[in-house]
Amino acid sequence: MLSLGRSLFAYRAALTLAALLVAAPVSAGEAPCSDNSRLLRAGAFSTAGSMTSARSLHTATLLANGTVLVAGGVGAGVESPAVLSTAEIYSPANNAFKATASMSKPRLAAAAVRLRDGRVLVVGGENSLKIGVNTAEIYNPRTGRWTSTSPMNFARINPTATLLKNGKVLVVGGYTVDSYCCPLASAEIFDPTTGTFATTGFMTAGRRNHTATRLEDGRVLVTGGYNGLDGNIDGSGNMNAPEIYNPVTGTFDSTDGMSSARRFPTATMLSNGRVLIAGGYGGNNAALASADTYKSRTAEFISNGSMQTPRGRHTAALLPNGDVLIAGGYDGVGTAFASAELYNPLSGRFSSTASMATARWRHEATRLLNGNVLITGGSDGTTSVASAELYSAAIYIRRPDRAGRCD
Structure with a gap:
């Protein structure tokens, strides 16, 4: 047993170390002030074991207890892989899936x-017959069971679902029928109290592969996507045309345009209330490195730096220090990426960070309660994978004797 003196010394040492360790709001490898901080631990990926099923194009949702629900998707295989109904839970405490x-x-x-x-x-x-479905179901973490709810008014492949401030859910766009037909301009609202869907306003154009982000004032920003009509001059069908959904009026209104049309970009709400729109596929279906940020107060997009690697179908996750982790993706030609990078909203720059062990796209990224980011599944460019990885952000140690000495 430790003596009282040794116990007090250990307690004070722990308090001192806790006071010194901070996650600075900067990218890995860059100290916030080069003369008062040093890097203690660089951002890194580590294994999170394997899922019970290989899957891509699945969903991954953080539950209130800190675990993650992974559901559906397409399984392993090069030709006609199985569409999945299976689901599993990731536990951070055990670093394992069940x-x-x-x-x-x-x-x-x-x-x-x-x-x-x-x-x-x-x-x-999309179901096993490659047809869009209008069905919906709800998972209850307390019972570990699914229950069906009322169907949507339209079958939707690749829609977005956004929780509104009133607790209802806005479902926007997608494709009906199959992967090649009929982009939807329609939207509908799910009411959890009644378990039913009701139609709401229409966008100016049908789209899938878009983003939908709830703004601080409760409105929803919809950006980019694919209209399926090959209506652009370059023949790609990739869209710019951002719109704003107002839940009070139930209508969509056009807003300022992005610097480029974007299909499969990512959208991340930053700590300062702006929205970072990064990458995707633009004219001629070329992968984009460019990024924009949306300022809701002025209703404008601002061109905001470029990623180290042009990519689409990647993931983006906000880290506790305010940085955004961009991971994986696809070049649109034949290469899946293992690389990752960080966006620093203070500098407006992207910088490289550690790479994943597995190249992947069509994957999911979920920020855990402890601030780590769980990367699940996806395709390695050939088949769906079962592997998962954890990203831990960089940690800096401040030197109190030089605190505040920033040029």
Whole structure:
């Protein structure tokens, strides 16, 4: 047993170390002030074991207890891989996955959102016949079971689902029928109290592969996507045309344009209330390195630096220090990426960070309660994978004797 003197010394040492260790709001490898900080631990990926099933085009949703629900997607295989109804739970405490109850319907390219009461709503997707579905179901973490709810008014592949401030869910766009037909301009609202969907306003153009981000004032920013009509001059069908959904009026309104049309970009709400739109596929379906930030107060997009690598179908996750982790993706030609990079909103720059062990796209990134980011599944360019990885952000140690000495 430690003596009282040694115990007090250990306690004071722990307090001192805790006071010195901070996650600075900067990218890995860059100290916030070069003369008062030093890097203690660089950002890094580590293994998170393997899922019970290889899967891509799945959903991954953080539950209230800190675990992650992974559901659906398409399994391993080069030709006609199986569409999955299976689901599993990742536990950060055990750094492992375990199976939970399966959905009633197999589906890939669905949308999922956690409701206020902790349950998870999964909507739409594509079934084993490569046809869009309008079904929806809800996972209850307390029972570990799924229950079906009322269907949507439209079958939707690749829609977005956004939790509104009033607890209802806005479902926007997607494709009906199959992967090549009929982009939707329609939107609908799910009411958890009644378990029903009701139609709401229409966008100016149908789209899929877009983003939808709830702004601080409760409105929803919809950006980019693909209209399926090959209506652009370059023949790509990739869209610019951002719109804003107003839940008070139930209508969509056009807003300022981005610097480029973008299909499969990422959208991340930053700590300062702006939205970072990064990458995707632009004219001629070329992968983009460019990024824009949206300022809701002035309703404008500002061109905001370029990623180290042009990429689309990547993931983006906000880190506790305010940086954004960009991971994986696809060049649109034949290469999946293992590389990752960080966006620093203070400098407006992207910088490289550690790479994943596995190249992947069509994967998911979920920020955990401890600030780490869980990367699940995806395709390595040939087939779906079961592997998962954890990203831990960089940690800096400040030197108190030089605090405040920033040029």
